[in-house]
Amino acid sequence: MPYEVQGVVSRGKGEPVSLETVLVPDPGPGEAVVNVQACGVCHTDLHYREGGINDDFPFLLGHEAAGVVEAVGDGVTDLEPGDYVILNWRAVCGTCRACKRGKPWYCFATFNAAQPMTLQDGTKLSPALGIGAFLEKTLVHSGQCTKVNRDAEPAVAGLLGCGVMAGLGAAINTGAVTRGDSVAVIGCGGVGDAAVAGAKLAGATTIVAIDMDDRKLTWAKDFGATHTVNSKGLSEAQVVEAMQEATGGFGPDVVIDAVGRPETWRQAFYGRDLAGTVVLVGVPTPDMRLDDLPLIDFFSRGGSLKSSWYGDCLPSRDFPMLVDLYLQGRLPLDKFVTERIGVDGVEQAFERMHHGDVLRSVVTF
Template identity: 90%
Template sequence: MPYEVQGVVARAKGEPVTVETVLVPDPGPGEAVVSVQACGVCHTDLHYREGGINDEFPFLLGHEAAGVVERVGAGVTDLEPGDYVVLNWRAVCGSCRACRRGKPWYCFSTFNASRPMTLSDGTKLSPALGIGAFLEKTLVHSGQCTKVAPAAEPAVAGLLGCGVMAGLGAALNTGAVGRGDSVAVIGCGGVGNAAIAGAKLAGATTIVAIDTDDRKLTWAQEFGATHLLNSKGLAEAEVVETIREATGSFGADVVIDAVGRPETWRQAFYGRDLAGTVVLVGVPTPEMRLDDLPLIDFFSRGGSLKSSWYGDCLPSRDFPMLVDLYLQGRLPLDKFVTERIGVNDVEAAFGRMHRGEVLRSVVTF
């Protein structure tokens, strides 16, 4: 028998979300039903509502979630009811060319549940990032469930499911920040501040935080930034010079662009040291272009220019480790939770997120 629960649905582009009855089927082979305990409100959910991902409306929103496995389908051997899990949207296949090369964090054939969740009239829903977790129970592929230590509060642990992992991974995995490195982070929302937290965890000694909002810079300092720059109204050269001043005139070893605009990417490119690394984790829109960078600058500056997908994370490896670091008091994941809200408050939370008033609103059940 399907479960009947209330979930947050985006029916049409740009329209306010609604809370509607959702039917969640029993798990099929390789699937699991998870009782969701908490789910963060992420920018990606807003992008879905605005039609910025695709036009497969209606969407069932929510994906940064933690909860408890309620039922598993046939063939599931690594999960059982009662397991405490964080949901992820990279359930690796183990057999694609990336997985065969020993790089499963790039898996090109990830899994989602095959059975659809629907509205009460039978309309199929498109779950955000293959999850859909702004509801009390959701259906996912078993590989989307990562077991972690149950001592971690769901509102905190669930944030590893997307934005916080993207930022931490941009520093720890993609940027490979090491002890004594200098780092600059452009854009200090949830992803950028997670990158700052990751850089501090890795042992970076200089961390320059750059944003146009003093409130976000205050958060950045709490996560470990050693230098703050409000770049509002500043020319590109002024931002680059500030990074150089903070790093002994050389530029940063790693610069992380958590905004994803041509102007911020240029600041990152020129703000790094020779042979330094640029990590793009902010997501550009399709029309954005880089047309004015001399090719000789790519050659003469050397180093690495990288994009970070989901923080290049492997959930089975990274989620348990990061939760353990949080429980040891070495990673302040709880600082990302600005407020706890109900399922009826998601639309208002989108507004607060868009205005930069919160790092994360978290729906709790």
């Protein structure tokens, strides 16, 4: 018999979300049903609602979640009821060309549940990032469940499922920040502040936070920023000068663009040190272009230009490690939780996110 639970559904582009009855089937082969205990309100959920991902409405929103396994399907051997897990949207296949090359964090054939979750009338729902977790129970592929230490509060642990992992991984995995490095982070929302925290964790000695909002710059200092730059009203050249001034005139070793606009990417490109690294983790829209960058500048400046997908994380490796660092007091994940809300408060949380009032609203069950 399917489970009947209340979930947050987006029925049309730009329309307010609604709380509706969702039917969650028993797990089939390779699947698991998870009792969701907490789920962060991520900007990606808002992108889904606005039609910025695709138009496969209606969507079942929510994906940044932690909870306890309720049941597993046939063939699941590494997971059992009662396991405490963070949900991930990179359940690696182990057999694609990326996995076979020893780079499973690039897996090109990740798993999702085969069965759909539906509305009462049988309408199939498209779960956000293959998860759909703004509801009390969700159906996922067993590989989307990463077991972690249950001492970590769900509202905190679940944030590693997407945005916080994206930022931390952009610094640690993609940018390969190491001891003594200088780093700049452009855009200090949840992902950017996670990049700041990751840079500090990796041993960066100079961390420059850049944003147009003084409140966000204050948050960035709480996560380890040593310098702040309010870029409101500054030209691209002035932003470049500011990050170079903070790093002895040379520019940072690594610049992380957590905004994803042509102007911020150019700031990162020209602001870094010679042979420095640019990491793009902010997601551009399809219409954005770089048409005015001389090719000779790519050659003459050298270095690395990288995109970071999900922080280039491997959930089975990274989630348990980061939870342990949090429990040791070395990673302040709890600072990302601005408020705890009910499942009926997601639309209002989107508004607060839009106005920059929160780092993370977290739905708790």
